[in-house]
Amino acid sequence: MIGYYVHHHGRGHVTRAAALLPHLPADVEVTGLSTLPRPAAWPQLWVQLDPDADDDPFELPEDATAGGTFHWVPRGHPGLRSRMSTISRWIDATRPDVVVVDTSVEVATLCRLHGVPVVSLIQPGDRTDPPHTLGLGLAERLVAPWPADVADVVLGVATDDPRLVHVGAFSRFDGREPDASATDGPHVVVLSGAGGSALTVKALEHARRTTPDWTWTVLGGPDGTWVDDPWSALCRADVVVTHAGQNALAEVAAARRPAVVVPQERPHDEQRTSAAALAADGRLPVVVLEEFLDDGWTDVLERAATLDGAGWAVWNDGQGARRLADVVLEVAGRDGA
Known part of the structure; x- marks a missing residue:
């Protein structure tokens, strides 16, 4: 047993x-x-x-x-x-x-x-x-x-x-075949967890308005719908914006998508330590931010989109x-x- x-x-x-x-x-x-x-x-x-x-x-x-x-x-x-x-x-x-x-x-x-x-x-x-x-x-x-x-x-x-x-x-997605469904134009998926988030509806709306060439899909959080299986959404994303929780990072890594990582406040500096380690490593396809930006999202998303998601194999090899x-x-x- x-x-x-x-x-x-x-x-x-x-x-x-x-x-x-x-x-x-x-x-x-x-x-x-x-x-x-x-x-x-x-x-x-x-x-x-x-x-x-x-x-x-x-x-x-x-x-x-x-x-x-x-x-x-x-x-x-x-x-x-x-x-x-x-x-x-x-x-x-x-x-x-x-x-x-x-x-x-x-x-x-x-x-x-x-x-x-x-x-x-x-x-x-x-x-x-x-x-x-x-x-x-x-x-x-x-x-x-x-x-x-x-x-x-x-x-x-x-x-x-x-x-x-x-x-x-x-993650639960390890070994699953990618969903290669195409999207119209560059697409960002926001992966917000169930453990609490500092992300606000106002901040998300401002990010959408200031990036008119990007389509935003929000999963969870204050302005999104919880999806039990986000695999298809992750695979279709050109960039994933995520917190630095272990499960979220593992799932983004399984999908091999470049990410913008915004750590949330957690006891013992859990997410901030993870995010700092990802940024310092240099091999991983991430752009790490201290907090959800007020401005500058177009530059951040374009920079992240140039990264090779295959680099996530360092973190999660399946x-x-x-x-x-x-x-x-x-x-x-x-x-x-």
């Missing part, structure tokens, strides 16, 4: 979990554990956890961090108590061989306290804080979903740590999910797929 804990923020974590399943042997049972509802495409078991967060994210509960040891363990919180006890009962009943954690210091610690080995997917950004030091320190393997030769993606994990495995970025499966199976004591 393999467990996979899926963090509830945005849609990237659950999409990444689903990308792993096809690369595991058919006889391997996988249980998803999350406060998110079971995805329609998830063919295996799913343990629905009670939410552990409060309705008001700006009102910090009492002793939420246990003196800075954890990220979220508020004293006497019923959601936290229910979530942790449910995971403990599941561990006792199924005796999993390994639990993949993406991402929670608290869940990783709980699993390891039950004697279950943990494979932790690590996030970009500054992870030098005490909770991350604890959570990452107890993992059997640390999986980085980006290539080893792109520098400075994360702080807090030593590059020579023998537990660290770089699998490269991966084999990352298979490599993650190999790591998980190895820790579980199983042969590969």
Whole structure:
């Protein structure tokens, strides 16, 4: 039995979990554990956890961090108590061989306290804080979903740590044939995630007005429609404007489209660190901006459109999910797929 804990923020974590399943042997049972509802495409078991967060994210509960040891363990919180006890009962009943954690210091610690080995997917950004030091320190393997030769993606994990495995970025679209449908004139697709965005309707409208030769399609965000499968839209884009979330970057990379990357504010400088690493590498087809521009979009889009999207193979070569499966199976004591 393999467990996979899926963090509830945005849609990237659950999409990444689903990308792993096809690369595991058919006889391997996988249980998803999350406060998110079971995805329609998830063919295996799913343990629905009670939410552990409060309705008001700006009102910090009492002793939420246990003196800075954890990220979220508020004293006497019923959601936290229910979530942790449910995971403990599941561990006792199924005796999993390994639990993949993406991402929670608290869940990783709980699993390891039950004697279950943990494979932790690590996030970009500054992870030098005490909770991350604890959570990452107890993992059997640390999986980085980006290539080893792109520098400075994360702080807090030593590059020579023998537990660290770089699998490269991966997405649900890896291996899918490109959709070569043509568009009339240059076309930009804005890929806005479900995890929150500083992008405004006013800023988008201004960008459209000042780039009359470009057709804009907005997926998600304040002025767009959420599309469960954006593959066709991505493939038709001459340029994709995206935030710097890992899942969005992996999907743009799978489509091999040049991108304008506008990082959003996230804890631990996750997106800004990713964006800076992409820009500094020099091989990737990206133009990185500090923020969504007020003016100058024509020049930015034209500059991005000259880049060769094939350069994304450095970031996502289509084999990352298979490599993650190999790591998980190895820790579980199983042969590969």
